[in-house]
Amino acid sequence: MRSSYCLFLFLVTFTVKAQLSPTKVTDYITVSLPSDFRPMNEQEINSKYIYTRRPMALYTDYGVTVDFGINRGNNQWAQGDLNILKDFYKANISSLYDEVSFTKDAIETINGREFAVFEFVAIVKPEEDAITNESALRTYSYIQYTIVNNQTLVFTLSSPYQHMRKWKDLAPQIMQSVSIKKNFK
Numbered sequence: 455m456r457s458s459y460c461l462f463l464f465l466v467t468f469t470v471k472a473q474l475s476p477t478k479v480t481d482y483i484t485v486s487l488p489s490d491f492r493p494m495n496e497q498e499i500n501s502k503y504i505y506t507r508r509p510m511a512l513y514t515d516y517g518v519t520v521d522f523g524i525n526r527g528n529n530q531w532a533q534g535d536l537n538i539l540k541d542f543y544k545a546n547i548s549s550l551y552d553e554v555s556f557t558k559d560a561i562e563t564i565n566g567r568e569f570a571v572f573e574f575v576a577i578v579k580p581e582e583d584a585i586t587n588e589s590a591l592r593t594y595s596y597i598q599y600t601i602v603n604n605q606t607l608v609f610t611l612s613s614p615y616q617h618m619r620k621w622k623d624l625a626p627q628i629m630q631s632v633s634i635k636k637n638f639k
Contacts, residue, residue: 474627479511479524482638485609486631488624490516520613520621522628527599527606536561536601540570543599551576552590562598565633569598573625575615594618596625602638 474486494502494512502521503512509525531539540561548554558573578591592615600607609632611625 474631476631477513482635483510483524483607484631484633485522485524486628487513487522488515488628491522492516494518494521520617521611523608523610525608525610527608529606530604531601531606532604533601536568536570536599539599539601539606543570543597544572547572547574547576547597552579553577558596564598564630567600567602567634569600569609569629569632571598571629572596575618592616594621596621596629598629598632600634602634607634 473489475489476484477487477491478484491513494514498514498518499509499512502518503509505525507526507528509523512521512523514521540559544556544559554574554576556572556574558571560571562569562571573596574594576593576595580588580590593612594615594617595610595612597608597610599609609629611621611628613621
């Protein structure tokens with residue numbers, strides 16, 4: 455009986471977590487996010503992110519551990535350059551971390567638009583001469599890029615590695631729901 459109750463709680467937890475709600479991020483972009491996600495406030499954004507260009511949108515879960523963001527890239531790309539863009543950003547991602555293990559590296563069509571899609575686990579190791587005794591930081595990320603009007607749009611979902619099992623199936627569902635209107639500005 456107790457094992458049936460535990461199985462029930464496990465299934466309810468993942469069913470509730472997997473409920474996605476359509477979210478109008480801008481006048482031109484919608485995405486289905488978990489129902490417990492909310493826009494990040496200024497303090498949360500400033501404590502977690504350093505940026506040169508303010509993100510278009512940042513959302514987080516109730517624990518402020520899993521984040522979804524949308525941003526514009528700094529580079530201009532021709533509409534037909536998605537394969538080049540994919541190679542460029544894969545190299546860029548690889549250079550940001552001490553170790554990267556890609557589980558997805560593909561071009562996918564999502565709601566009529568092509569995206570370069572990456573799913574990976576990244577590790578940042580502590581400095582050897584660090585005063586504190588910190589362990590390596592491991593993150594799970596699902597990132598996709600598209601070109602709209604010669605600019606790059608970047609969609610990112612990231613979580614601590616220990617939460618990857620919860621997000622590995624849900625991240626593609628979220629990313630497959632991205633919809634960008636044709637008249638995007």
